Amino acid sequence: MPKKKNDSPEVPGGPVPALAHRAVVEPESPSTPDVHRGARTRLTAALVVGAVVIAGATATAFALTRASGGSTATMSGATATPTRSARPGPVVDTTGFPTGGIGIFTDTCRRTKTAPNDPILMPGMTGMSMQHDFFGNTGTTASSLTASLVGGSTSCTTTADSSAYWTPVLYQNGSALTPTSTLIYWRAPVGAQSSVKTIPAGLTMIAGNESALAPQGKQTIGWTCSGTAKVKLSDSPQDCESGSMLRLVITFPNCWDGHTLDGAKQTNVVMMTGKTCPSSHPAQIPQIVFHANYPTPSAAGLTLSVGPSTQGPITTEHADFMNGWNEPVLTSDVNACVVTGTRCGPVSGAEATPKGGKVQ
Numbered sequence: 001m002p003k004k005k006n007d008s009p010e011v012p013g014g015p016v017p018a019l020a021h022r023a024v025v026e027p028e029s030p031s032t033p034d035v036h037r038g039a040r041t042r043l044t045a046a047l048v049v050g051a052v053v054i055a056g057a058t059a060t061a062f063a064l065t066r067a068s069g070g071s072t073a074t075m076s077g078a079t080a081t082p083t084r085s086a087r088p089g090p091v092v093d094t095t096g097f098p099t100g101g102i103g104i105f106t107d108t109c110r111r112t113k114t115a116p117n118d119p120i121l122m123p124g125m126t127g128m129s130m131q132h133d134f135f136g137n138t139g140t141t142a143s144s145l146t147a148s149l150v151g152g153s154t155s156c157t158t159t160a161d162s163s164a165y166w167t168p169v170l171y172q173n174g175s176a177l178t179p180t181s182t183l184i185y186w187r188a189p190v191g192a193q194s195s196v197k198t199i200p201a202g203l204t205m206i207a208g209n210e211s212a213l214a215p216q217g218k219q220t221i222g223w224t225c226s227g228t229a230k231v232k233l234s235d236s237p238q239d240c241e242s243g244s245m246l247r248l249v250i251t252f253p254n255c256w257d258g259h260t261l262d263g264a265k266q267t268n269v270v271m272m273t274g275k276t277c278p279s280s281h282p283a284q285i286p287q288i289v290f291h292a293n294y295p296t297p298s299a300a301g302l303t304l305s306v307g308p309s310t311q312g313p314i315t316t317e318h319a320d321f322m323n324g325w326n327e328p329v330l331t332s333d334v335n336a337c338v339v340t341g342t343r344c345g346p347v348s349g350a351e352a353t354p355k356g357g358k359v360q
């Protein structure tokens with residue numbers, strides 16, 4: 001759809017409640033190992049040398065982890081103290097970009113497929129979840145792990161982002177409404193950006209509650225219209241003017257507990273309250289804001305997939321994320337744009353190079 005003058009997705013603001021728990025469909029995923037989950041004098045000397053080598057290696061590893069800015073891991077489903085790659089990312093030039101407001105960069109990912117799979121809540125259970133629209137990594141399956149996503153084929157504007165994003169299929173009067181792409185914000189609230197750290201490798205998380213019986217609030221699940229600034233973000237879908245499309249805006253939690261990578265129980269991340277993270281989830285990460293336009297101006301007759309062939313109320317809206325970013329590249333953009341309060345605009349290419357200027 002051609003862009004219009006005021007086609008800028010609205011970013012939710014204000015205090016945000018803690019994320020509601022999402023029901024886990026039985027059977028739960030099998031446990032994942034936590035990585036993803038040598039005469040006496042000569043012997044004594046060898047042991048001493050060995051201890052020195054081990055201690056040196058440990059100290060070096062610790063120093064590298066500290067230098068890289070935090071911790072990561074390699075697999076979805078793991079609960080661990082992660083370690084990030086010490087490999088430096090590209091230098092990001094933000095000369096002339098607007099500063100002093102929300103630090104942000106954007107990434108657009110085309111829809112890749114629709115499938116009844118959910119690698120976070122129903123790993124390995126192909127064809128048994130609700131129908132989802134998938135974006136980003138083109139090879140996502142019910143058995144995907146974050147480590148298998150990194151470096152894979154992607155539909156995003158930067159090949160550095162091979163993450164998987166998905167949300168339930170939206171129907172109108174029983175027919176599926178198919179979004180062509182999703183616009184993704186990576187941002188932080190004004191005044192809170194200086195403490196942001198990169199989203200850890202291996203992280204999976206969920207925004208929204210598939211069991212909700214009432215609107216979840218626009219701070220998490222919001223609806224508006226494309227191509228106009230006249231329609232404000234609201235808790236429920238509303239009719240749009242002719243030529244406009246119904247727009248879904250889903251805001252992810254931005255406070256991580258610092259050690260749990262698996263998002264299936266929906267307790268590893270929560271929403272920031274004000275400008276600080278709670279002591280239970282002290283690590284502030286960039287906030288993902290997911291936007292999808294649906295080809296209808298009408299809010300009538302809307303339902304969501306709740307099973308492979310069943311539909312239910314739109315109050316159950318939610319979105320899922322599996323981190324498949326090239327971690328050094330992501331870290332460079334986060335540090336250059338989000339942490340400094342710089343409006344970097346859309347990113348593209350292998351190094352996720354920002355274009356600057358007004359956000360899409």
